[in-house]
Amino acid sequence: MKNVIFSILFLCICCVVxxxxxxxxxxxxxxxxxxxxxVNIIINNDPKWGTVSDIDGKFELELKENISVLSFSxxxxxxxxxxxxxxxxxxxxxxxxxVALNEVTVYAAENPANRIIKEVIKNKDKNNPEKLAxxxxxxxNKTVFDFKESTTKENDTNSISTFLKGGHVFLMExxxxxxxxxxxxxxxxxxxxRVSGFKHPNFASLASDLQPFSFYNDxxxxxxxxxxxxxxxxxxxxxxxxxxxxxxxxxxTVYVISYQPxxxxxxxxxxxxxxxxxxxxxxxxxxxxxFEKGKIDLTIQQKYQFLNNHWFPEQLNYxxxxxxxxxxxxxxxxxxxxxxxxxxxxxxxxxxxxxxxxVRMADGAAYKDSLFWNANRRxxxxxxxxxxxxxxxxxxxxxxxxxxxxxxQKLADGKIPLGKIxxxxxxxxxxxxxxxxxxxxxxxxxxxxxxxxxxxxxxGYGLRDHEWKYGGxxxxxxxxxxxxxxxxxxxxxxNEIGAxxxxxxxxxGLVLRNYLALYMDQIxxxxxxxxxxxxxxxxxxxxxxxxxxxxxxxVGFLDENExxxxxxxAQVSVLMRWAPNEKIIQSFNRRVAIASSAPVFSFYFxxxxxxxxxxxxxxxxxxxxxxxxxxxxxxxxxHYRFEAGSITKDVPLGLLFxxxxxxxxxxxxxxxxxxxxxxxxxxxxDQYAHLFLHHNFGSLLFKVKQFQPSISLHHNMGWGxxxxxxxxxxxxxxxxxxxxxxxxxxxxTILKMNYLDIGYLGxxxxxxxxxxxxxxxEFKDNIALKLSLTFTIK
Numbered sequence: 074m075k076n077v078i079f080s081i082l083f084l085c086i087c088c089v090v091x092x093x094x095x096x097x098x099x100x101x102x103x104x105x106x107x108x109x110x111x112v113n114i115i116i117n118n119d120p121k122w123g124t125v126s127d128i129d130g131k132f133e134l135e136l137k138e139n140i141s142v143l144s145f146s147x148x149x150x151x152x153x154x155x156x157x158x159x160x161x162x163x164x165x166x167x168x169x170x171x172v173a174l175n176e177v178t179v180y181a182a183e184n185p186a187n188r189i190i191k192e193v194i195k196n197k198d199k200n201n202p203e204k205l206a207x208x209x210x211x212x213x214n215k216t217v218f219d220f221k222e223s224t225t226k227e228n229d230t231n232s233i234s235t236f237l238k239g240g241h242v243f244l245m246e247x248x249x250x251x252x253x254x255x256x257x258x259x260x261x262x263x264x265x266x267r268v269s270g271f272k273h274p275n276f277a278s279l280a281s282d283l284q285p286f287s288f289y290n291d292x293x294x295x296x297x298x299x300x301x302x303x304x305x306x307x308x309x310x311x312x313x314x315x316x317x318x319x320x321x322x323x324x325x326t327v328y329v330i331s332y333q334p335x336x337x338x339x340x341x342x343x344x345x346x347x348x349x350x351x352x353x354x355x356x357x358x359x360x361x362x363x364f365e366k367g368k369i370d371l372t373i374q375q376k377y378q379f380l381n382n383h384w385f386p387e388q389l390n391y392x393x394x395x396x397x398x399x400x401x402x403x404x405x406x407x408x409x410x411x412x413x414x415x416x417x418x419x420x421x422x423x424x425x426x427x428x429x430x431x432v433r434m435a436d437g438a439a440y441k442d443s444l445f446w447n448a449n450r451r452x453x454x455x456x457x458x459x460x461x462x463x464x465x466x467x468x469x470x471x472x473x474x475x476x477x478x479x480x481x482q483k484l485a486d487g488k489i490p491l492g493k494i495x496x497x498x499x500x501x502x503x504x505x506x507x508x509x510x511x512x513x514x515x516x517x518x519x520x521x522x523x524x525x526x527x528x529x530x531x532x533g534y535g536l537r538d539h540e541w542k543y544g545g546x547x548x549x550x551x552x553x554x555x556x557x558x559x560x561x562x563x564x565x566x567x568n569e570i571g572a573x574x575x576x577x578x579x580x581x582g583l584v585l586r587n588y589l590a591l592y593m594d595q596i597x598x599x600x601x602x603x604x605x606x607x608x609x610x611x612x613x614x615x616x617x618x619x620x621x622x623x624x625x626x627x628v629g630f631l632d633e634n635e636x637x638x639x640x641x642x643a644q645v646s647v648l649m650r651w652a653p654n655e656k657i658i659q660s661f662n663r664r665v666a667i668a669s670s671a672p673v674f675s676f677y678f679x680x681x682x683x684x685x686x687x688x689x690x691x692x693x694x695x696x697x698x699x700x701x702x703x704x705x706x707x708x709x710x711x712h713y714r715f716e717a718g719s720i721t722k723d724v725p726l727g728l729l730f731x732x733x734x735x736x737x738x739x740x741x742x743x744x745x746x747x748x749x750x751x752x753x754x755x756x757x758x759d760q761y762a763h764l765f766l767h768h769n770f771g772s773l774l775f776k777v778k779q780f781q782p783s784i785s786l787h788h789n790m791g792w793g794x795x796x797x798x799x800x801x802x803x804x805x806x807x808x809x810x811x812x813x814x815x816x817x818x819x820x821x822t823i824l825k826m827n828y829l830d831i832g833y834l835g836x837x838x839x840x841x842x843x844x845x846x847x848x849x850x851e852f853k854d855n856i857a858l859k860l861s862l863t864f865t866i867k
Contacts, residue, residue: 097133098163100126100145109167110374110390111348111358113320113329115144121321125348125358128374128388128410148317148331148346186314186330192354193304193347200355201289202385209252210385210416213451216278216409217458218243221394240460242405244269247277248441248449252422257654260427263434265441265449269462270469271478274439276660279432280389280411284373287386288359291706293343295371296866299704300341300363303332304356307707311338317346326351334364339773340707341365345372355384367867368832370394381418388412395830404830412451429554429609433659482661493522500531505590507625508567509537525550527560538625540595542566556606563600567593567625570754571732575648575677575696575718586744589737592754594727595623610655614648619686622727640725643688646679670703681724692722700746709770714746717762723796724759731757731806733791736857743819743839743859748789750815750843750857757806758793765789779825783863787817787841809847817841821863828864835863 100112108130115123117140126132146152150167198204219242220233233242245268251261266277280286285293291305303312317329328349334342341363348358355377362372371393378387389411395404447453454462469475480490488495500515513533518526530545544564551557569590598620606612623639651674656667675698683691700714718730734751735744743749746765766788772781791813822835843855 095133095135096157096161096163097131098165100130100132100147100165100167102150103166103168106166107392109147109150110360111346111376112145112147112167113318115146115320117141118144120319123320125320125322125327128376128390146318148329184314184316186316186328187309189316189328189330189349189354190304190309190314193349193356194306194308196354197289197304200353200384202287202383203253203255203289205253205255205383206419207252207254207422208385208416208418209250209420209422210413211449212249212251212280212411212413213246213449214249214278214280214409214411215246215451216244216282216407217241217461218405218407221404221406238460238464240457240462240464241269242461243465244458244461245274245278246446246450247279247438248445249277249279252427254422254424254427258424258427259431261432262428263432263438265445266434266438267441267446267462269465270474272439272466272469273475274478275434275662277434277438278409280386280413282409283371283391283393284375284389286389288356288361288375292704293361293373295363295373296369298341298363298865298867299710300343300361301334301706303343303347303361305706311335311340311342311707322350322357327357339776341771341773350379350384352379353384357384363867365867366396367865368396368827368830369866370396380416383418385416385418386413429606430657430659430664482663485661486663488517490519493519495519497529497531500533503533504588505567505569505593506588507538507591507593508535508540511535511542513542556604556612558604559602561601563598565595565597568596568727569593569732570626570727571730571757575675575698575716585742586735586747589735589740589753590732592732593625595625597621610653611649611651616646616648618642618644618646619688622725624725624727626726640690641686641688642690642728643682643685644679645682646677649676650674668702670701672699672701674699690724690728692720692724692728694718694720694724694728707773709768709773712765712767712769714765715763718760720759726757729757729759729795730761730793733761733763741857741859743861748791748813748815749787749817749839749841749859750855751791751813754806756791756793756809756813758795758808760795761791761793763789763791781867782823782837783821783835785819785821785839787815787819787839789815789817811846813843813847814845815841815843815857817857819859819861821861822865825865832864832866835865837861837863 100109101107102109108126110126110128110130112126112130112132113123114125114132114134116134124132124134140157143155143157144152145155145165145167147167149170151170153165153167155163155165202208245266247263247267248265249261249263251259253259261279263277263279266274268274268276283295288302289304291302292299293302294300301308301311303314311334312332313335314330314332317331319329320327328351329346330349331346333344334340343361344364345359345361347356349355350357356375358374358376360372360374362370371391374388374390375386376388377384391409393407393409483490483495487498489498494516495518497515497517500513503511503513511533513531515529515531517529522528527548527550528546530543532541532543534541542565544562544566546560546562548558548560551559569587570592598618600616600618602614602616604612604614619642621639621641652666652668653671654669655673656669658665658667677694677696679694681690681692681694682688696716696718698714698716700712702710702712704710720729731754733748734753734755735747736750736752767785769783769785771783774784775782791809792811793809795808817839819837819839821837822833823838824836825833826836828834838861839859841857841859843849843857849855
């Protein structure tokens with residue numbers, strides 16, 4: 074405890090402006106010595122004379138001869154008055170109040186806080202910084218990680234502190250430059266990053282890591298949970314507000330308003346305190362935390378400054394803590410702080426000057442010298458922070474933290490680094506119902522071999538079909554920025570029927586549907602491909618294939634009165650994907666795409682060439698899809714996918730459209746964007762149109778203490794047609810010229826299981842019913858029961 078107080082005093086002394094006319098200090102909470110942001114500080118009980126502590130709990134006052142008493146007030150804490158006796162630096166500790174925050178007050182007339190909130194809502198767009206035409210700024214960011222002190226584990230926490238020699242567990246700092254052009258063009262470049270224990274960090278902490286840049290969106294998203302903003306339209310019906318106090322800032326009045334959700338309102342709500350400035354009724358300071366706590370507790374704090382007749386963020390802070398019902402556990406606490414400066418409002422910016430990534434690392438960001446850091450830090454590092462870098466850097470060198478980070482990145486990509494080559498885990502163990510388990514391996518050259526050239530190969534053996542699969546590729550990267558790559562490949566592999574084209578191109582990562590695959594084509598394929606990015610959000614892939622197909626099922630194809638089982642095909646295809654406003658982040662030496670709420674469009678075209686190297690097929694194949702996921706305030710998440718396709722001529726079964734079903738009695742798990750009651754290859758088409766519609770209410774419909782199931786509705790429809798059915802011999806499929814319809818109810822997180830004290834694994838299920846033209850005579854045959862597994866922090 075003495076060390077904590079000493080550190081706080083040291084911080085205060087560092088930032089004091091020495092002189093006879095100023096007093097500085099810091100306000101902390103008595104129970105944990107954490108700084109308290111936005112404490113109201115009044116001189117001589119005169120609300121026109123005072124200040125507010127900043128996000129770090131620090132404050133500064135100009136001295137006047139008649140100062141006699143300082144008053145400190147903060148919502149949720151007891152008010153404190155101190156007789157001033159001439160100190161230039163002080164530490165003030167406030168005790169938590171025993172009175173519950175935001176007790177409901179009944180007003181004879183209109184609640185005065187509601188009147189103020191109405192004005193805030195009315196002026197939201199005017200005060201929202203991201204409604205400006207453009208802006209630029211520089212941000213200094215620092216994140217500190219520590220173990221939370223535990224009374225039952227005092228020896229453990231003391232031993233950890235001794236091991237770290239009094240330093241923090243982990244410390245990151247970064248400097249970034251951001252530019253923004255309305256409505257949503259943004260680029261943030263990390264120009265410097267420093268991470269304790271790492272010599273070559275390729276990641277950084279940012280102001281917007283765990284919170285939005287401003288507090289004006291209708292929904293505040295924290296850990297992928299959409300919380301209703303207390304100043305959103307209609308929030309007066311969902312929140313209780315209370316005017317705690319008023320003070321003056323120059324000629325303006327600042328209203329301190331606490332808020333929390335009303336009882337029996339099934340919303341994801343926040344609680345906290347807002348300081349509203351009468352100048353434009355703008356948010357000057359705000360603190361917010363989820364009203365219902367989860368395994369991870371997150372509090373955000375934001376402070377705004379008035380610049381050139383606009384309110385703009387000045388400081389952003391978050392405190393993240395892991396929580397546990399067990400007193401013996403030692404939790405983690407992370408404190409991230411961002412200081413915004415060098416703000417320029419509405420500069421002349423051109424969209425063409427923005428990069429593809431919304432966040433990227435500048436070259437040399439990890440190698441800035443002390444002169445740069447000293448010039449860009451808000452304040453010099455304190456003793457504990459210096460110790461952290463010294464201790465962790467020595468540990469990082471001893472235990473090869475950079476190598477461990479590299480290993481973690483490769484594992485996240487499904488690889489194991491082996492020097493100049495990587496082991497491809499996706500090729501090591503595979504499963505589908507046709508070949509059973511496949512044992513094998515794959516290798517890919519790493520950047521240590523070449524940053525431009527990639528070579529790879531794989532081999533595997535199916536334990537059920539007793540067949541070998543193997544292949545290899547080579548690829549040259551012309552431009553990393555624009556994703557321009559040229560490659561050639563050969564493979565002897567299995568392809569599920571109906572999985573060519575658009576559907577197969579969009580399968581990434583773990584795809585449960587692939588495990589159900591039963592009807593397969595064995596192919597020997599020579600291919601070449603060219604990929605590139607155009608117009609920022611549009612990616613293209615042009616590919617040429619020449620392959621021999623050996624169907625692994627007993628269906629023939631009648632072509633020009635000759636029955637064919639095996640066939641050859643020569644095809645050129647073009648795949649286009651347009652994802653407007655998709656957020657691309659460059660971190661850990663790779664690009665990560667984060668979907669926006671805008672629709673994503675995909676288009677696929679393939680042309681078969683008859684007569685090319687004995688190819689017997691001539692056709693044109695078109696496929697297109699649009700999908701979108703968006704959140705509606707007080708209503709939940711909606712997802713839809715519409716897809717359609719057509720083939721101009723008769724082709725073998727493997728090239729037709731099928732496999733949109735996912736019902737297999739032995740494998741009752743839910744598969745996204747598929748028909749849940751349709752048998753796996755029940756229908757086949759050369760023209761089709763499908764609509765998958767899913768709305769997730771979350772816990773908006775039902776909440777009873779800890780039992781908060783997530784409720785979703787599904788509705789799926791499909792149509793298909795097959796011309797020239799006499800061309801397909803022994804065809805065991807039907808067509809769906811009429812409308813196929815099914816609906817379902819899904820309930821997730823019926824049961825929750827604690828997972829590593831960071832969240833919950835939720836177990837749920839769904840029931841789907843098939844009806845209409847393709848409903849079965851027996852009721853039970855129309856029902857499909859599916860299982861689901863989710864993860865949530867609360």
